[in-house]
Amino acid sequence: MKSILLNRLMQAVMVAWGVGTLTFIFMRTLPGDMAYRIAAGRYGQDNVTAEAAELVRQELNLDVSPWLAYLNWLWDLVQLNFGTSLISGAPVIHEVQHQLGHSLGLAFVAILLSAIIAFPLGVLSGMRVGGLFDRCLLIISALLRAQPVFVIGLLLILLFAVNWRIFPVAGFGTPAHIVLPALALALVLASVSSRVIRDSTHRVIHSSFYTFARVKGLSASQTFARHGLRNLSVPVVAFMGIQLVGLIEGIVMVESLFSWPGIGHGLAHAIFSRDVPMIQGTALMMGLIFVCLNTVIDIACYQLDPRGRLQ
């Protein structure tokens, strides 16, 4: 356990430096004048002029050499100072906290929904591999996985918001607002994780230890609860960790479609307006979240599977 945590801590430090440095280089090498981009982000399309860009250039000291700017950023990072947004003027840490709260809320509900959908379907499918239910689920999973998440989001809006008027089209602030964006993400996640659960279930219930448990006299439900559930969970939990990367990727589009003020949407806008501290802060935070999630998954697998502890 200690070695897992130490490993991940080292990873977190490397991710912080690596992500920050890469975003700094990418932003500096993009075409276009940074001062004009920032001025457009601040003052809007009607009001971006050479005077506005000059004001921004002077205020933010954009003429400073890239090396000096990089060293300044690195020194700030060491002091855990993420700077202020070039567009809003607010501290990056506050903006990221606000956005992250919304994204984590959305991701949490999406994963919860995906687990609620995928577990029973995957287990049922894995119990009778090749049956009608299994084949139908395969087709539905393939269809869902083949769609970009915003197409699923749009379909959900048309059905649940426009036709039936059960949930709002976009926005945030009430429990009803989270349902459609979370469901759009959950359907994409469940389409794959249900297949992993199905394979895992099939493997476990055909294993010798499972057969032995039945032979020694345990009922079907006792065998599944005591010997099936935990064994099939190990690969599923590991797979869900990998899926989280895809979730963050999908969240950018879903947040835009549903006007959800999360970190993905914030990052996309920060890139358009060259808000470098926001981009660095957001990317860095996302990198650290990945490391944290991986750590949690490692610990969960460590607890679930005693064989891992021996290694």
Added chain:
Amino acid sequence: MKTQRFFLKSCLALLLSGVVCVSTQTFAQGPTKANTLSIGGPFEFTSQDPSQQGYLFTRMQVAETLVDVAPDGRLLPGLAEAWQVDDTGLIWQFALREGVAFHDGHLLDAHAVLNSIEQALNKHGPLAQVPIASLAVLSDQTLQITLEQPYTLLPAVLAHYSTVIISPKTYNPEGQVDQLHATGPYQIETIQPPHKLLVKRFDGYWGQAASIEYAEYLTGHRGESRTLQARSGQADITLTLDPASMNSLKRERYLNLHSDLIPRSILIKLNNGHPFLDHIDARQALSLALDRTGIANAILRVPGSEANQLVPSSLAAWHRQDLPPAVRDLQRAKALLAELGWQAGADGVLVREGERFSLKLITYADRPELTTVATAIQAQLAELGVEVNVEVTNSSAIPSGHQDGSLEMALIARNYGFIADPLGVMIADFGQLGGGDWGAMNWQHPEVVELISELKVEQDADAYFQKSQRVAEVLAQELPLIPVTFYTQQTAVNTRVKHFRFDPFERNYYLNEMELSK
């Protein structure tokens, strides 16, 4: 076994606490549908600073300016009841309205106005262009502005969103806006940049009290999202709708659709110094090759919005009524280019002295129709033998390309109502030889520069009209920018909203005049 149980219990506890946490933090209960007017618009906001997104706060009636603007462009008293200028045109006095309170309880007086104006002067905005010599408080309700030279535009500039009057307590010691307290009929209840602003009726408002208790602005970044917000009934007023979605919205019986001409035009900005475009006949040929009717009917879905000059008819002083409509004449366009030495090459693209007539046209996606219009122009000019490469980029590439000389052509949507008097935009676009960031580029016309310079101090209305008409005539003849279409704002309004009206200057949503039916 105990450790495992403990682990499983911990996981369950974590899960439950997560649900509770998300429920309490993300889902705070807000105002109800019955007492809230919901507005869906495209623009995101990041700041409460009036110099940045002040337009949102004037539209949502949180903040007000000294001078107001009528839908026909006339200047009206706002927080200033009256104003006067002396014979030299240098000393302006503004008499402030009495009994006006800020949302924080502070009373409006000349000191508060002085503070707001000083803050605006230090930031980006049209006020910084005004030659102000000094500001002085003459009495509690009178402010004096002394200019270095006459400038008739001053009241129009004081109607601009960046000059809203806000409470002195709004600013922190660094001059940043912490919490916006102004004088409008609504005050900020919650603000969640970049998507949501909730305002609440301000009972201490000096003017017409609002009937609707709450109003909410929600950014729908994508045009499709806004259309769906209107169709589902989530948004009561949905702004800047995609023209392509208007037909489907017309079928909804609970929606009223409004098409309003606004003082904004879609134009092609040209580098008049470019060797292919420096002759008036070349620009004339490009203009003649445009099928404006096709663009107006098929893309914008607003027949009759074809532009034959830069400024629409709503700004009468700058619009020539006597100009003929712009009609496509491909044969004449080809003849004009042939006279300039252009001959069709093997692939149909015109060639002169070994150079292909190939240009880059940049545009931006902030306004969704621009990219579609750009590709239509690309196809129409291809019939003339002009190759156009369309590049969709950020709007800042236009002033940037103007300054470094790299811009060849750009498709833009220019707002001539940015300041209530279009002269403000004309000064920026044509007021100096060579043009301006969003106006002419490398275009030398001393007469226009001289006329605009005279207009800055012209106080006689007839003389003003004659001079502005002459400028409009020269711009239509010389085509330093090619007009394409006038702009129409498409709005969907739910039938539960009563007394909706649209402000063509996009300064005010008139929320305090509206009512919600039960």
